[in-house]
Amino acid sequence: MKTVSTILAAALVAGTALAAPSVMAQDYPTQPITIVVPFSAGGPTDTVTRLVAAAMSEDLGQQVVVQNVGGAGGTLGAGQVAAATNDGYTLLLHHIGMSTAPALYASLPYDPITDFEPIGLVTEVPMTIVARKDFEPETLEDLIAHVKENGENVTYANAGIGAASQLCGLLFMDALDTRMTEVPYQGTGPAMTDLLGGQIDMMCDQTTNTTSQIQAGEIKAYAVTTPERIDVLPDVPTMAEGGIEDFELAIWHGLYAPAGTDPAIVERLTQSLQVALANETVATSFADLGTAPVTAEEATPDALAQRLEEQIALWGEVIAAAGVAAQ
Structure with a gap:
């Protein structure tokens, strides 16, 4: 039979165990x-x-x-x-x-x-539709026509299933009702390296990975995926300006x-x-x-x-x- 002192001792131990994480949290990190x-x-x-x-x-x-x-x-x-x-x-x-x-x-x-x-x-x-600097299309309208005409002959880089770059590409291909050839990478960091080197045609990626290259003229930018143009890339049109309505992705x-x-x-x-x-x-x-x-x-x-x-x-x-x- 448990005595009162045994029960109290057990409760004290249990209470200490429950309180331990909070004590640890006080010193964190x-x-x-x-x-x-x-x-x-x-x-x-x-x-x-x-x-x-x-x-x-x-x-x-x-x-x-x-x-x-x-x-x-x-x-x-x-x-x-x-x-x-x-x-x-x-x-x-x-x-x-x-x-x-x-x-x-x-x-x-x-x-x-x-x-x-x-x-x-x-x-x-925001996302940006970009391509190697010597890609033939000059404007978003040109790009749309080129992709529709060439389809799977156009290579599209992304960071794999579920990556933001792949989602953007899916939406873009769905808007054009055309499939491109997807080329998956471990991330858009290495994909950008190949885009800069001309080994891949195009990509859709976040401004955090494309802005400096766009500003330096190292890649072509066709559109941003925001409702309005963004301050850091004022010359890059929106998707709506190029004729693709309701394409917004942040x-x-x-x-x-x-x-x-x-x-x-x-x-x-x-x-x-x-x-x-x-x-x-x-x-x-x-x-x-x-x-x-x-x-x-x-x-x-x-x-x-x-x-x-x-x-x-x-x-x-x-x-x-x-x-x-x-x-």
């Missing part, structure tokens, strides 16, 4: 933090992450390291974080691909909703921790993310890349959770309508 980018180095998500990581490092007093885990349209890196220890030292910065993967992959190694704790939205980046990015991460740690990371996005260097660098940080109200767990759920439903319908088979 005590070591470097890794943010996994599920794409190769040099791509648009990598660029965004490195800017944010540097600013978060200053705020947290610990180095925030970026680790690139590319492959399978971002699902390999996301799966690695989902399986990581939920102590706040392994995070994921992913883009819209978190919401498209359920419709694109028959079997995912994670559930985007239940296997992650959302920390906050980061930014929404690639949102979010920061996540593995499911079960202590709420106090998530709160601290959210605060740090908000500090980073308010950093003048981050804002200026984002502007130079054709984007901007989200507001403090959007850089929250609730805002990211809502965006993810809405976008999973939206892209499920879009991808089904496009007739894309799950891999």
Whole structure:
């Protein structure tokens, strides 16, 4: 029979165990933090992450390291974080691909909703339709005609199934009712290298990966995927200006921790993310890349959770309508 003292002792031990994560959270972080980018180095998500990581490092007093885990349209890196220890030292910065993967992959190694704790939205980046600098079409109208005439003879680079670059290409081909030959890469960083070298015809990618090359005249730009032209690329028309209506696509990015991460740690990371996005260097660098940080109200767990759920439903319908088979 248990005595009162035994019961009290057991309760004390249990209470200590329950309180332990919060005690740990009070000292967090005590070591470097890794943010996994599920794409190769040099791509648009990598660029965004490195800017944010540097600013978060200053705020947290610990180095925030970026680790690139590319492959399978971002699902390999996301799966690695989902399986990581939920102590706040392994995070994921992913883009819209978190919401498209359920419709694109028959079997995912994670559930985007239940296997992650959302920390906050980061930014929404416009896309650009670009091509090698010696590609024959000069305008968006010329490009549309060229793709319709040549179809699968046109090579289109992307970062694999579910990547933003592939989604944009699917929408573009659907608008033209024409198929191009897709050439998948581990990320749009290496794809851009081949585009610059003339080994590939065209690509649709985020301004964070294309702006400097467009401005330098190293690649051709045909259109942006925003309703209006953007300040950093004022001479690049919108898709609507070229005759393709209702083609709008912005690639949102979010920061996540593995499911079960202590709420106090998530709160601290959210605060740090908000500090980073308010950093003048981050804002200026984002502007130079054709984007901007989200507001403090959007850089929250609730805002990211809502965006993810809405976008999973939206892209499920879009991808089904496009007739894309799950891999």
